Amino acid sequence: MTKATIVLMGYILIVLSTILCALFVNEGAAALVAAGLTLALVVFCARRFRGEEESDAPRAWWRLSSTPVTGFVLGVLFAAPSVVAIPTSPDAAFVGVSILYALIGLAFISSSLTLIAQRRNESPGVGSG
16 A cells, blocks of 8 residues: 555544544544544554655654655644644633644654754765765
């Protein structure tokens, strides 16, 4: 299966589970279910997906993406909606979910910054040789 297929299937599972939970339980529970499944999908993908230049060896615990650009994009996509949702949400469950998404976004951004720092430390300095 391709990476896109796995992510799409995970997203469909999240949407269907959220809808069913909203219909049969309540919206707060649906938000918590969506957040838990999203976190599980992010952790699964971060541990299993590899970039072309990566080996099959286990990734460092902090590494969430193969390139800094990917991490920055995903970080913004996760964190940006939280900035709007946290101050406007009346429900504690939605605030909790927004905080979780913000933390996921910050984890991706932190991973990218660490990758950049690591690559700088590994590259030879100017004038060396």
